[in-house]
Amino acid sequence: MSDFDKSFDGYTTTYGVPDRIELMLCDLNGILRGKWLPGDQTGKFAKGDVRLPLSTYAPNILGEEVEETSLGIVAGDPDGHLIPITESLAPVPWAKGNVAQMLVEMVEPGQDSNPLSPRGILKKVLNRFAAKGMFPVVASELEFYIFRKRDTAQDAPQPPAHTPDAQNYDLEVLDRQEDILTEIQAACSAQGLATDTLIAEYGPGQFEINFHHTGDVLRAADTALLFRRLVRAVVARHGMEASFMAKPYAEFPGNGMHLHTSVVDGDGNNVFSADDGMGETLQNAVAGVLSTMADLQAVFAPHMNSYRRFQPNSFAPTAPDWALDHRGASVRIPATKGPGARLEHRISGADVNPYLAFAAILGGMLHGIETKPKLPLSLDDPKATPSTPLGHDWLNAVDRFAASNIATEIFGAEYAKLYATLRRDEISKITTRLTQVEYEVYLGRL
Known part of the structure; x- marks a missing residue:
């Protein structure tokens, strides 16, 4: 019996045969x-009969094929076989009827992996750590x-009624959204997503969820991805909308994705921990993520x-x-001693692909551990000089990524090129679209 069959049998014992698996x-x-796969047709997995075009891994953000990728119709748009990620099989509490969901990967016939898989890229980074006896x-x-439900996609978001502009840690805000937030928590529990604390963040209608720490890094990235789907679906049931867009409001804080990371050895000992001060391995890891951050x-x-x-002064x-x-x-260092010694990477927006962001952060750490770059002085050291700010130009960032050796090292040359092609x-x-503000400011006076 395959791993999927065992997992599916466990699901049906608890919930019955689902009407469909998403x-x-x-x-x-x-x-x-x-x-959607009908719940009585799961035998198709073993036959390789559940398929999607391989190009499904790499459309642009609009869902369109991009000819420069050499994927899609320019290559005949061949199919790949879908492979179940069995541990992700879970009920969909917000759906009507008995509905399950499951993450899948896709491979070409005769292959067991795919260089186009974001999850596979993260797995390769983890394998590099494991080869060093580090986890x-x-x-x-x-x-x-x-925010309130909009009439059209062009409408700007509006916070929920009676929401203060600065709601940071406001318990009354949590009370007002109790129905939504408790349903989110219940859905997370039903799907096995390991959520921890939930708070009202600074912006109006903004919230933050913390997830439990885990050594199952792939599952942690799965969880971040699935949580975004869950939140949008649950909030929609309450006649509202939710978004993980990096900066929905110009005047309020953006949405971030922070990652707390430590590393343990084969015996479970935290290799970042030091009895006094900041240990060498932690210093190297921090130096690694700093030296690769711009790339x-x-x-x-x-x-x-x-x-x-x-x-500046944007909370990011x-x-x-x-x-x-x-x-x-x-990069914040919450602790340097004991099991909690770790770094917190605070650059990513909540709009990232979690697999790629995790891979980039961990790949930067590994780069530092291997090459031991010099660690600059701490931000709060009076002798420290300001670091060169990260760029504000999207194209420059993509061009720098495309030319970066560390990007090739982490993602592979093929994927790094694909990523840059889709971003361009x-x-x-x-960027070629004219905005409403350009019409308001320039059209009538120039």
């Missing part, structure tokens, strides 16, 4: 694409906004809107710097 494939943009432990945090910014800030977070770090327990730094296509389609 099969979900994560594309380069972190968008879930896929198909990352992670915990992510995700911020999102809830990998196009992963941490994938879209045009992502760069609106990188503004804007430069590759670090400090002990300092939330203004891009997105740039060409998005």
Whole structure:
């Protein structure tokens, strides 16, 4: 009996045979694409009869094929076989009827992996750690906004009624949204997503979820991806909308994705821990993520809107710097001793592809552990000089990524090229559109 069959039997024992299984494939943009499989047709997996076009891994953000990728119709748009990620099989509490969902990967006939898989890229980084007898432990945090339902896609978001502009840790805000937030928590429990604390964040209608730390890094990335789907679906049931867009409001804080990361050895000992001060391995890891941050910014800030977070005094770090327990730094060190010794990477927006962002952060750490670059002075050291800020230009960030050796090392030459190609296509389609403010300011007076 296959792993999927065992998992499916366990599901049906608890819930019965589902009406359908929603099969979900994560594309380069972190968008879930896929198909519905009738619950009585799961035997198709063993036969390789559940398929999607291989190009499904790499459309642009609009869902369009991009000819320059050499995928899609220019290559005949061949199919790949869908492979179940069995541990992700779970009920869909917000759906009507008995509905299950499951993440899938896709491979070509005769292959057991696919270089186009974001999840596969993260797995390769983890294998590099394992080859050194080292195993990352992670915990992510995700911020999102809830806002009133809009009439059209062109409408700007509006916070829920009676929401203060600054709601940071406001318990009354949690009380007002109790029905939505408790349903989110219940759905997470039903799907086995390991959520921890939930808070009202600073912006109006903004919330943050923390996930439990885990050594199952792939599952942690799965969880971040699935949580975004869950939140949008649950909030919609209440006549509202939710978004993980990096900067939905110009005047309020953006949405971030923070990753807390430590590393343990084969015996479970935290290799970042030191009896006195900051240990050498932790220093090297921090230096690694700082020295690679600009090269990998196009992963941490994938879209045009992502760069609106990188503004002074915007609650988002804007430069590759670090400090002990300092939330203004891009890399914060909450603890240096014991099991909790770790770094917190605070650059990513909540709009990232979690697999690629995790891979970039862990790949940067590994680069530092292997090459031992010099660690700059802490942000709060009086002798420290300001770090060169990260760029505000989307195209420059993509060009830097495309030319980067570390991007090739982490993602592979083929995927790094694909990533840059799709980002440049997105740039060409998005930045050439005239905006409403250009009409308001220029059209009538120039």
